[in-house]
Amino acid sequence: MLHTALFLLLASHSPLSAGVHASTAAPAALVSSTTIRQLVTADRQVRGIHLTCWGAGSAKSRRELIKKISGSVVNTVVIALKETDGKVYIPGVEKAVKFGSHENAIGDPEAMLKDFKGAGVYTVARIVVFKDKILPRARKDLAVRTPSGDLWRSRNGATWVDPYSREVWDYNLDIAEQAAKLGFDEIQFDYIRYPSEGNTSLCRYSKPHNRHTATRNLGDFLDYARKRLAPYKVKISADVFGLTTSVKDDMGIGQDISTLAAGADYVYPMMYPSHYAPGEYNLKNPNASPYKVINRGLRDALGKLGTDYAKLRPYLQDFSLGWRYGAPEVRAQLLAARLNYLDSWVLWNAGNKYTWAALTPQAYRAFVDPSYK
Helix, strand or coil: CHHHHHHHHHHCCCHHHCCCCCCCCHHHHCCCHHHHHHHHHHCCCCEEEEECHHHHHCHHHHHHHHHHHHCCCCCEEEEEEECCCCCECCCCCHHHHHHCCECCCCCCHHHHHHHHHHCCCEEEEEEECCECCCHHHHCHHHECECCCCCECCCCCCCCEECCCCHHHHHHHHHHHHHHHHHCCCEEEEECCCCCCCCCHHHCECCCCCCHHHHHHHHHHHHHHHHHHHHHHCCEEEEEEEHHHHCCCCCCCCCCCHHHHHHHCCEEEEECCHHHCCCCHHHCCCHHHCHHHHHHHHHHHHHHHHHHHHHHECCEEECCCCCCCCCHHHHHHHHHHHHHCCCCCEEEECCCCCCCHHHCCHHHHHHHCCCCCC
């Protein structure tokens, strides 16, 4: 009875209980809750977990993961094929060998995909695009540089490749194309943005850079990617900062969620409550209020995106960073997504250690979706 009461209490404060929220902006005002739900339910429901290259690439680790997945509501894995260090974890990419970025973490991707697909799991290839520690050293001319021509570095020393460079685009799309050839169902582009966390006023690019050119260029990249990958009939998606669902600008990194949603099949806002600053959404400690953060962020997204809102698949937090996260915190986020029309989500844990107790069919029916079968 307590579980039912909690569900009803939260539902009474959600968009599903009263149609579109009265404060939403113009695009959503023209879209009914029924239309959004129809769009969401007509598409594949993704209930996923993110996996490192080593976790997915190891046959032993993979067997253990698939056993856990089989007893859960999870039906999707997002696998890191290229990370922020610039390493490429699958074979068959000629330029990765040339640039020295290949690392054999997934030595037999065919066997890996066969295992996951045999278990009925949808497979997503995650590729970090513009943050890279290897290519800028191998090809300085493809890097974000300073006015003096040196490599621009963030506060922690990280380097970036030039998002305006078509050669950079093609390098990353070589990896995406190889993933599509192998049989991945979806290509997910991460760090599809410009540098931050440093003196970005010193960043120099190969083309004029301002807010307009930045957002347009990222949209152009998705268009280019779609054409390049069209023969493989693979879905394409983009990861974005969580706050892009709420802010009115590109956050200084070129990520306008409306532009990216228009160019992608799906958009994954990374809505980890631990990553929201104190005071955001008028919450003293957003990290301690997972339901409220996801609820508010998605409510705002609906106001910005209209029917493209149905493309959202939020990344949710299943790790502890300053606040202990366990089954209640994970369930709160899943419920917030569900009560904001969305049945799709992906959990993130850097060590592949997920809260499986929150993901059993019984728990999912009791706390998130009573109609789940």
